[in-house]
Amino acid sequence: MPADETPAPGPVPGEAAAALRDARAQTAALIGRLTGHFDDLVAASAGSNADDEHDPEGTTIAFERSQLDTMVRRARSQLAEIDAAEARLADGRYGTCEVCGHPIAPERLEARPTARTCITCANGTRSTGR
Numbered sequence: 001m002p003a004d005e006t007p008a009p010g011p012v013p014g015e016a017a018a019a020l021r022d023a024r025a026q027t028a029a030l031i032g033r034l035t036g037h038f039d040d041l042v043a044a045s046a047g048s049n050a051d052d053e054h055d056p057e058g059t060t061i062a063f064e065r066s067q068l069d070t071m072v073r074r075a076r077s078q079l080a081e082i083d084a085a086e087a088r089l090a091d092g093r094y095g096t097c098e099v100c101g102h103p104i105a106p107e108r109l110e111a112r113p114t115a116r117t118c119i120t121c122a123n124g125t126r127s128t129g130r
Helices: 011-047 057-088 104-109 119-123
Strands: none
Touching: 011 057, 011 104
């Protein structure tokens, strides 16, 4: 770390754990809602004879299914990021950049509790020397 750069204070474990718990609860609820919407859409289209290729409504149904599927995948990916952040918190690596080893700014962790890198490394602007 350069001499003129002072490390930011590390995250407060209790606050980080609470932020991750909140993020987990919100993400799990979102997955539940999206999965329910997806299931409803599939059930509604199962009873119809909509043909995605030839029916004018079929394209819309396929598009909606695709959108919901993408949203569920993103939410599940976010849940995996939360799991990884909770593991880093448990083993004392939370709040440390995985690229350069410098502390991640508390403001970044507050805005994005699952952050793995500091802003400098996330932007790709850190020099290669440590």
